[in-house]
Amino acid sequence: MRKLTESRLPLALSQGHRGAPVAHESAVRQVSGQARYVDDLPEPANLLHAAVALSDVAAGTLARLDINTMARAPGVIATLTLADVPGHTDIGAVFPGDPVLADGDILFHGQPLCAVAAETVEQARHAALLADWTITPGDAILTVDQARAAETYVGDTVQFRRGDALTGLANATHTSSGEIHIGGQEHFYLEGQVSLVIPEEDGGMLVYTSSQHPSEVQKLVAEVLGIPFSQVTVDVRRMGGGFGGKETQAAQWACIAALLARKTGRAVKLRLPRSQDMTTTGKRHPFVNRWTLGYDNAGQIQAADIEVNGLCGYSPDLSNAIVDRAMFHADNGYFLNDAHITGYRCRTHTASNTAFRGFGGPQGMMTIEAAMDGIARTLGEDPLTIRKRNLYGDEGRNVTPYHMTVTDNILPELIDRLETSADYWARRDAIREFNANSPIIKKGLALTPVKFGISFTAKHLNQAGALIHLYTDGSIYLNHGGTEMGQGLFTKVAQIVATEFSVPLATIQSSATRTDKVPNTSPTAASSGTDLNGAAAQNAARTIKQRLIEFATDHYQVRPDQIEFDNGQVLIGEQRLTFADLVQTAYMNRISLSATGYYRTPKLHWDAETGKGRPFLYFAYGASCSEVTIDTLTGEYAVDRVDILHDVGNSLNPAIDIGQIEGGFIQGMGWLTTEELKWNDEGRLLSNSPATYKIPSIGDTPPIFNVELFDQPNREETVFKSKAVGEPPLMLPISVWCALRDAIASTADYRINPSLNTPATPEEVLFALERLADQVREAS
C-alpha cells in the first residue's frame, strides 16, 4: 500500500543518506522499552515530586488561599504560591498574561493556584487536594459570541485587504454567505507534561523537560528564579508527542518545579496527571467563521469577505500568530480576487489555546472549503469542478489576499494526477448509483487540496544553529536546536550530515537538544524543523568538510577536485583512506574538527501594518480524496477509502514523510470527526480524559489508504530541495468532512449544501440530516 519514491542514489541509500527510507533513529530503543522519556530517567537522590491544585471556578478573584493543611500533609516538604516567586511571575511566551500561579484574578476553570512538593507522587497529589480557597466569582466569558459582544480580545483585530471586496461583492453575479463553528482539539500527546529540575551548585538549574522550545523554557525558568539565562540548562532528548502542545505550554511545569527545587535545594519532578493536563493546558483554537463570496456563473470567485474568530482563552500565548495564520490560509489554494479577510482574537475564561499542528491554518482553510461546496451545490456542479476552477493560476490569478505572489503552484497538476489515480469520476457515478438504491446507508466522496505556507510568520524565528564534532575514530557527534517529538527530525538531520560527509548513517550520533550546546533556538514548530536545523547542520558539516579538503589538498599535495568523500572513505588523488584515517591525520596536524553551523531563511518580508509581503518562503501542497459511508438512522459513519498525493519536494526520507502524512491525516480526521471538546455552563471542561475525549483508534484507519509522494524538487533553495511535512497533511482530511457532507447532501439530491459544524460527530451528522430534511420540507 505504501509507495516509496524510486531511488535515484542506490549506493547512497544503502548508507542511509538523504532519500533513504531508514527507520527512525530511536526505533529499536522504542520497541524494546529502552528509549527514555523524562519520567523514565534514573531519579536523582532525594528527588521530590510536585503536584498542583487547580481552580474550580472560571472567573473571579481569589479572596483566600489557605495552604496550611496542605503543608502539613504526610510527606510534604514545601509549598508554593505566587508570593514565593523571586523573579518574574508572568511567563507569557510572547506577550504577558500568563501568571505562573494565580495572582489574584481567576482566569479559567483549571488554573493552577498553588503547588506542593512531597516525598512521593501519591503524597504530593493527595496533599494538593487539601489546598483550600475562596473565590469570589465573576462573570465568565466562555464563547466567541460572548467575547465579541463584550469586545474582549487578546490582541488587535487584523484585516488583510486586496482590492475592494465590498464593491466586488456588490457587482458579483451570485453571492452566498455562511457560517461554520469549528471545534478545538486536545493534543493528546501520549506522554503528558513533565519536568525534572535538578539544582546545581552555582544556583543554576538543570532542567529535563518534554518541550518543543528548550530555549524558552530556559528563559522562563531563569526569569522566575531571577538568575541569568546562562545558569539554566535545558535538555530535551525526545518527547512522547508534542503537536504544538509543548511549544509554549511545557514551560509552566518546568518553572513550578524549578521554584520548588530552589526552595528545597532538592531535585523536583512535576508530572501532570492526564485529567489535569487536559484541563489546564490550551488546545487547538475553536473558531467561528463567516463568509460572503461573490462568484460568476462558472463558479469562479469574484470577491470574498471572510471573518475568522479564534477563541483564544484567557491570554495571548501564541494566539495572534495563530489567528494570523488562519487568515493566511482562508484562501487555501484558491484565487479570491478582491478579498477582505478579518481576524478577531477573542478572549475567554478558558485555558489559553495554543499551537497545534497547522497553527490556525486548518481553521482558515475549513472556511473556504465549506464555501466551495456551497457554490457547487447552488450551481449544480460537482464540488471538484468548482475547486479546480478556482485554483491559483498564471499572472492575474496568482496573488494572495496578503499580496504574496504564488510562484510554485503545482496544485492543478497534482489534483489531475490524484483525480486519475483515485478514479474520482467513475467512483462519483458509482456512488450516485449506490445512493439511489440504498435508503438507509449513504456514501459520500470528496477531493480537496491543501496549500500551506512554510516559514514562521514571526520573521526572527526563521533561524537555527547546529554543532558538529568529529572524533578521532571518525565518529560524528551531532547537535542542533531542533527537538525530536517523533516526527523523525533527528533521523533526517543525521541523514543530511551523513550525506555531506558521505559516511554510513551509523557514524552519526544524534544527541539531546540542549541550550548549552546550541543557544537561542527557535521552537521546533511551523513544520520548520528540518528546513532550519537540517540546513544549519549541513552548513556545520560543510565547514568541517571544507577544512578537511583544504588540509588534504595541502598535506597530500592534490587539487581539491581530486578529493572525493565516498561512502566512509576518502579518495585523495590515487590514494584511498578511510574517513577515520583522514580525520585522525587532520587531528595530528592540528585541524579543528568541531564547528557550528547557522542558517537563516532568505527572502522573507512582512509588513504587519499594511498586511503585505512574503511571509512564506514556499508553499507545501497536497490533495486527498476520501470516500465515506454514513448511517442515516444513527449518524454513525466509516471512512472507507483515502487516496493522498502529497508534495514534500525531494523527500529526505520517504518512510518518515509518509509517516507524517498518514499520521497527520488521521489526527486531522479526529479533529473533524470524533474529537469533541465539551465544557459545562460554568466553563469546566467535561471531556477531560480519554474516556470522554475520543481520538481515532486503530479501527478508524481507512481499510484502503493509498499515500503517494508528489516527486518533484522544491523550487526554492531548501536543504536538498526538500519540503516541510509536519503540518500540511493535517489539513488533508478536510476531504473526509466534505465527503460526509456529500453523503448528507445526497439525501436532498445534492441540491442543498447541508450545514455541518465540526467535529462532525455521529450526533452532528444525524442532526445535519434532520436539518436538511426540514429544509427540503420547507422548500416544497
Place this chain on the structure above:
Amino acid sequence: MTDFLLNRQPVTLATTDPDLTVLDFLREQAHLTGTKEGCASGDCGACTIVVGEPTEQGMRYRSLNSCITFVHSLHGKQLLTVEHLEQEGALHPVQQALVDHHGSQCGFCTPGFVMSLFALYHSDVQPSRDAVLTALSGNLCRCTGYRPIIDAGMALLEARHGDAFSAQMTDIEAELRSLGTPVLPEETKPDQSVGFWQPKNREELARAKARSPRARYTAGSTDLALEKTQRLANLNALIDLSQVAELNHLSVDAEGLHIGAAVSYTELEPVLLADYPEAREWLERLGSRPIRNRGTLGGNLGNASPIGDTPPLLIALNATVTLSNGQSERTLPVSELITGYRQTVLADDEWIDTIHIPRRTPGSLFRAYKISKRFEDDISTVCAVFYLETDKNDIVTCLRTGFGGLAATPLQLTDWQEPLIGEHWPALAVNDLSRTLAEALAPIDDVRASARYRVQVTANLFKRFHLETTQPDARTRVHGHGGSAHA
C-alpha cells in the same frame, strides 16, 4: 504474600499495599520504565503488559492494562514486560516488525503496542486485518495513523513461528505451578482492614468476607481501580473474585448459558456468540481487547452503571442472576437487580455469583446495538437491545427490550413493548411506534451526547431492528458487515 514471575524473576510481595497497581509496581519499585503511563485509566494502552498463566492447554498470554490492574492479582502468574522480549540480543519478531514497518514515531505508545502484538502472536487467531484491529483496539497512537502498525501486525500473523518463549513455556508453567498459595484473611482476626485476598472457592470467599466485612470485591478491576488512579481513593481491603473456582465456571445446558460472575468477556465471547451471534458487533465495541481480557459480567452488573453495556443485553434476553453469601442463594431477573444509579439489591455479605442467559427460541430475532462517538473502546451513548419471537404467521409472540444510556438505570420498556404482542410484525406502524418509543424516554445531556440525540437514535434503532428483521437484504450498517452478515 503474593508470588509471581516478573519476566523470569520470581517476586514475592507483602500484601501491605493492596491497591498497588502493576504499573506503579513496575515503574516505581522494579524500576522497569519501559511500560508507560499515558492515562492511568485503561483508555490509552501505553501501559499494556502481558500476563501469562498456565491453563489446561498450556501457557496462555493475555494483554492487560497495567495501570488498572492490581499487582497482587498476579499471584501465580507471569508478568511480561517490554524489556524482556529481546532475547539473546535480538529483537522479538513483533519488535522487529514494528521497526521494519516504521510503526513508531514518538515511541511513547510503542511498548504497549509491542505487548498487545506479543499476545496476538501467541494466540491461535487466524490471520486477518480484523484480528490485528481487535488485538490493538486498546492501544492509542497519536502519531502514525496506525497504517504501519496494522501492516506490521499482518506481516507478523502471516509469518508466525515459535519464539524463545514457546521454548520456555514448559519450564515457566512448572515454575508458576510451584508458587505458594494465595493469601486469605487470618482466621482469628476480626475486621481486617488492610489486605488483598484471593479465595479459591465459595467457602473461602464467604470466610474472607466474614473476616473483612468492609473489603471491596474486585475481579477485573477495570472500573474499581479508577477510584484509586483518578479519585486518589485508598482501597485498603480487597477480595479478589478472579480465582474463585465457582465464579469462573462457564457452562451451557438445555436451560441456557451459566456464566460465573468472574468470567472475563474474552472467555465469554465464543460461548455467547455461539448462541447469539448477532451480539458480535456489540461485544467488539465493549471496551477494548485488554479491557475484555479483564472485565466481567459480574463487575458490570455490580457497578450498576447506567451506561454499562451488558445489563441492557441481559435484560432483553431475560437473563437471571444468582446472588450468594456462601450459605444461601437467591436468583432474580437481572432487571430486578439494579435499583438505582449505581445501586443494587445486593446485601452486604452477598456477591454476584452466576448469570444465566436462557437458550434462545429457534427462529427468534435478536439485535444488540451500541452507539458511541468512536466505534471502538468508547462508552455507550445509547445501547439498545431487541429480542423478538413470532409465530409462523409473523405474529409477535414475544418482544423484549433493554436500553442503556437513557436513564439512571438500564431500562426495559414494558409498557411500550407489551401492546405489540399479537401484532403482525412486518406490518407494524414503525414510524408511530418509534415516536411513542421516543416519548417514553427521558435521558439527560452529558459529555457524550445530547438527550435529543439519544432519544432520536433510540427511536431510529427500533426502525433499524424492524428493517433488519423484515428486509434482511437492506444495508443498514456502515461497517460493511450489515445486519444480516452479523446475524
